[in-house]
Amino acid sequence: xxxxxxxxxxxxxxxxxxxxxxxxxxxxxxxxxxxxxxxxxxxxxxxxxxxxxxxxxxxxxxxxxxxxxxxxxxxxxxxxxxxxxxxxxxxxxxxxxxxxxxxxxxxxxxxxxxxxxxxxxxxxxxxxxxxxxxxxxxxxxxxxxxxxxxxxxxxxxxxxxxxxxxxx
Amino acid sequence: xxxxxxxxxxxxxxxxxxxxxxxxxxxxxxxxxxxxxxxxxxxxxxxxxxxxxxxxxxxxxxxxxxxxxxxxxxxxxxxxxxxxxxxxxxxxxxxxxxxxxxxxxxxxxxxxxxxxxxxxxxxxxxxxxxxxxxxxxxxxxxxxxxxxxxxxxxxxxxxxxxxxxxxx
Numbered sequence: 014x015x016x017x018x019x020x021x022x023x024x025x026x027x028x029x030x031x032x033x034x035x036x037x038x039x040x041x042x043x044x045x046x047x048x049x050x051x052x053x054x055x056x057x058x059x060x061x062x063x064x065x066x067x068x069x070x071x072x073x074x075x076x077x078x079x080x081x082x083x084x085x086x087x088x089x090x091x092x093x094x095x096x097x098x099x100x101x102x103x104x105x106x107x108x109x110x111x112x113x114x115x116x117x118x119x120x121x122x123x124x125x126x127x128x129x130x131x132x133x134x135x136x137x138x139x140x141x142x143x144x145x146x147x148x149x150x151x152x153x154x155x156x157x158x159x160x161x162x163x164x165x166x167x168x169x170x171x172x173x174x175x176x177x178x179x180x181x
Numbered sequence: 182x183x184x185x186x187x188x189x190x191x192x193x194x195x196x197x198x199x200x201x202x203x204x205x206x207x208x209x210x211x212x213x214x215x216x217x218x219x220x221x222x223x224x225x226x227x228x229x230x231x232x233x234x235x236x237x238x239x240x241x242x243x244x245x246x247x248x249x250x251x252x253x254x255x256x257x258x259x260x261x262x263x264x265x266x267x268x269x270x271x272x273x274x275x276x277x278x279x280x281x282x283x284x285x286x287x288x289x290x291x292x293x294x295x296x297x298x299x300x301x302x303x304x305x306x307x308x309x310x311x312x313x314x315x316x317x318x319x320x321x322x323x324x325x326x327x328x329x330x331x332x333x334x335x336x337x338x339x340x341x342x343x344x345x346x347x348x349x
Binding site: 015030032034038040041042043046047048049050051052083085087089090091092096097102142143144146 | 188194202203204206208209210211214215216217218220251252255257260264266268287309310314345348
């Protein structure tokens with residue numbers, strides 16, 4: 014994942030946390046109101062804090078996002094006990110210049126037809142609110158840090174639970 | 182996590198997949214329409230395929246679920262490249278007998294006041310639809326398996342993407 018320099022320390026912390034996981038679970042609301050998620054590789058967090066992904070324009074999630082632009086991105090690393098929740102809104106579009114700029118060799122197995130594939134599209138997520146459950150190195154502290162976040166959603170003495178709010 | 186025997190092979194597969202991860206990211210819709218997720222330890226998949234969690238009745242997610250009972254549970258293990266999405270509906274309630282039955286010593290760090298804590302509650306999720314992105318053992322096959330699921334949402338030759346639909 015590419016990380017551009019962020020405008021403040023909170024967003025930099027967020028960039029570092031999601032870079033450690035890389036793969037997001039993107040949750041969208043379906044037409045019948047049910048919530049669905051699927052894995053997506055994160056390509057970039059740009060200088061404005063927006064997150065960028067490639068998508069196939071023919072995939073099911075395009076219709077879901079067109080209808081309901083609010084999305085959630087979760088980044089979970091169970092072995093490290095790092096968890097991030099990002100609430101934001103998504104935009105799907107094609108921009109050949111941006112797709113060329115984001116293209117990297119490691120994404121090729123996902124999209125073997127390359128950056129010029131007519132089905133390739135961009136998914137841009139604007140972060141409105143982000144929360145994380147982070148914990149220090151030792152096993153018990155992590156467990157307890159996670160525990161407090163799970164049960165109360167509050168900051169605790171050993172772990173860390175923070176919120177980044179970008180809503181105006 | 183406790184796994185009760187499941188009614189069919191698909192649900193058994195689902196039980197095995199989520200047992201490998203253990204911690205779910207539970208996504209709910211907030212009153213303003215935004216989607217929010219947080220980590221939760223999975224306690225049991227019962228014989229009817231329902232998933233059970235403890236929660237603090239005073240936590241923020243209680244209000245969110247009261248308003249919008251549709252939820253998503255995602256289970257992600259990035260190192261193993263296993264990803265599960267469960268669409269379902271949630272119910273929050275107190276039942277002392279069930280809480281006693283679910284209580285295990287390993288959950289105590291999360292809920293230090295024990296099974297009789299008046300703030301302890303149950304979160305029950307009924308599975309309506311489940312999808313998984315699973316992949317065989319070797320590194321490149323996993324990458325490619327994940328790749329195809331990411332770009333097309335379809336089954337591919339090397340990985341495996343399956344759906345369990347429990348809606349009537």
